[in-house]
Amino acid sequence: MKNDHNPEMNKNLQPEIPSRDLTKAEEQIMQVLWRLDKSLVHGILNELPEPRPAYNTVSTIIRILEQKGFVGHKAYGRTHEYFPLVSKQEYRRRYFRNMISNYFGNSYPSLASYFTREENLSLKELEEIRGLIDKEIKTKKVKP
Numbered sequence: 001m002k003n004d005h006n007p008e009m010n011k012n013l014q015p016e017i018p019s020r021d022l023t024k025a026e027e028q029i030m031q032v033l034w035r036l037d038k039s040l041v042h043g044i045l046n047e048l049p050e051p052r053p054a055y056n057t058v059s060t061i062i063r064i065l066e067q068k069g070f071v072g073h074k075a076y077g078r079t080h081e082y083f084p085l086v087s088k089q090e091y092r093r094r095y096f097r098n099m100i101s102n103y104f105g106n107s108y109p110s111l112a113s114y115f116t117r118e119e120n121l122s123l124k125e126l127e128e129i130r131g132l133i134d135k136e137i138k139t140k141k142v143k144p
Helices: 024-036 041-047 055-068 088-104 108-118 123-142
Strands: 071-076 079-084
Touching: 024 041, 024 055, 024 079, 024 088, 041 055, 041 079, 055 071, 088 108
Parallel strands: none
Antiparallel strands: 071 079
16 A cells, blocks of 8 residues: 655645544654654654563554554555654644543633633743733734
8 A cells, every 4th residue: 555645735735634532652653753754663663762662562553553544654665664644733733622622611711711720820821821812812803
């Protein structure tokens, strides 16, 4: 099976995000692939923290990620080079939306309340967040 890895994909197209969630181990592998852009199993293994899993374990997780639609590969004989099919930004967007839905009832004000009350943010952090929000409000007011 041939997969063409094209990092210059049309930015206007929204890639299809697989609906299945990643396990902790799968997400750890994806973090490495997102950072490296493409790699052989050995390269991924070398980027994992100690104690590293076995080569076969990493290989199995990558095959699962392929089945889930998160990873593709190019074959060079018996060697496979793996690459992400889903960008980190797109996965983060879906993951965050699911978190908002599952834990905050799709309420961004509830999320903001959680951060301001439960996370013990410093005054500086709160002011930075307010600055970002104020800037976004101004931007949206200018747009028709």
